[in-house]
Amino acid sequence: MSGSYRRLVVRCVAVLGLLAGLISPTFALEKVRVGVLEFGTVNWEMDVIQTHKLAEQQGIELEVVPLASADASTVALQGGAVDMIVSDWVWVARQRAADFDYTLFPYSNAVGELLVKVDSPIKTLADLKGKKLGVAGGASDKSWLLLRAFAQQTQKLDLQAETEPQYAAPPLLNELMQRGDLDAVLNFWNYAARLKAAGMRSIITVPDTLEGLGIQRDLPLIGWVFSEKWAKEHAATVNGFLKASYAAKQIMQADDAEWVRLRPRMKADDDAVFTALRDGFRAGIPACFGDKEKQAATDTFRILAEIGGEKLVGTAKVLDKGVFWPDFSLPACTK
The missing domain is CATH 3.40.190.10 (Periplasmic binding protein-like II)
Structure with missing residues (x-):
């Protein structure tokens, strides 16, 4: 390689390096x-x-x-x-x-929903008295608290005291519900969707509770x-x-x-x-x-x-x- 050609290559490499330094951060x-x-x-x-x-x-x-x-x-x-x-x-x-x-x-x-089996005698929240109620997310779950507030405000019903809440992970709740070990379940939307696809019946949705509390549904x-x-x-x-x-x-x-x-x-x-x-x-x-x-x-x-x-x-x-x-x-x- 001649000296002049070598110098040309070095200059090209230097220019490309400079351009890379200018362009890379931008992109x-x-x-x-x-x-x-x-x-x-x-x-x-x-x-x-x-x-x-x-x-x-x-x-x-x-x-x-x-x-x-x-x-x-x-x-x-x-x-x-x-x-x-x-x-x-x-x-x-x-x-x-x-x-x-x-x-x-x-x-x-998308939020949760309260479901029962299609042939369940439970038709309203009042019918939950004394029943085993599965709740996803624990005692401080927002859907559970809103449901409790709705029941208290509209029916003077204390769900915490008058049902038997069973707190568990969503997949386990679905399993327990399908086995008949629960009377009703309040589960997250995607698990509720699976139960509804299996034929279970909705009692109330979280948007329903919001509307009943005087708050817009789509929150x-x-x-x-x-x-x-x-x-x-x-x-x-x-x-x-x-x-x-x-x-x-x-x-x-x-x-x-x-x-x-x-x-x-x-x-x-x-x-x-x-x-x-x-x-x-x-x-x-x-x-x-x-x-x-x-x-x-x-x-x-x-x-x-x-x-x-x-x-x-x-x-x-x-x-x-x-x-x-x-x-x-x-x-x-x-x-």
Whole structure:
């Protein structure tokens, strides 16, 4: 190689190195670590985001971190192992009252339901007196507390005292219900969907209890949760992720073929379960969120604080305005 040619090669390499240094940061994807329950329904949306490269379109490298439980999710967020999780705004309010700066943007309206066997003599909440009632999520579960508040306010019925609550994990509750070891069960939406597909009958849904308490039905109880400080430092990334999340939801809302592709993840044993899970997820997609929904959340928090007490809400007295992330928005609800 001649000296002049060697010098030309060296110069070209130097120029390419300089260009790489200028260009790479501009196009580098910013990583977002999302903690999800290993077998939870959030995985379905993560699959859609990854399959359609919706995060990359927003300049984001999505890392999905599987976690074993809801408690593991909050621990991972608090310990800095993940950037985002799905949790509820009651937890966020409790953390903010303890001087932790978490904030939330709505993820889903899907909530639980109270079910009995199709031939059960139970027709109303009053018929639950003396019955074994399975409850998912424990004694401080939000759906259980709202059901208790509804029963007390509308029928002067103390479900805690006048039934035999059985607290257990959602899959176990479904098993116990199908075996006939429970008279009724209040379970999360995706487990309730499986029971309904198996022929069980609904007594009341959580949206029904909200409406009966004078609160609008379509209230998102869960959302994407993240640190407000981190979000302000990475605002474009956070909002880009939320755009990707809602782009995935729109695909899932409109495209039946996408659900056929997702079916192996759903562990649907038959077509009835598959359809119930698909339709339940779709029904829970928030189409709008605005001031009315924030006021509904404030009213719901007051009820939950009254019945759940400090064990549920900690030192929080009211729903902090910072609970909801303000820098991303859905259309305002018109009804």
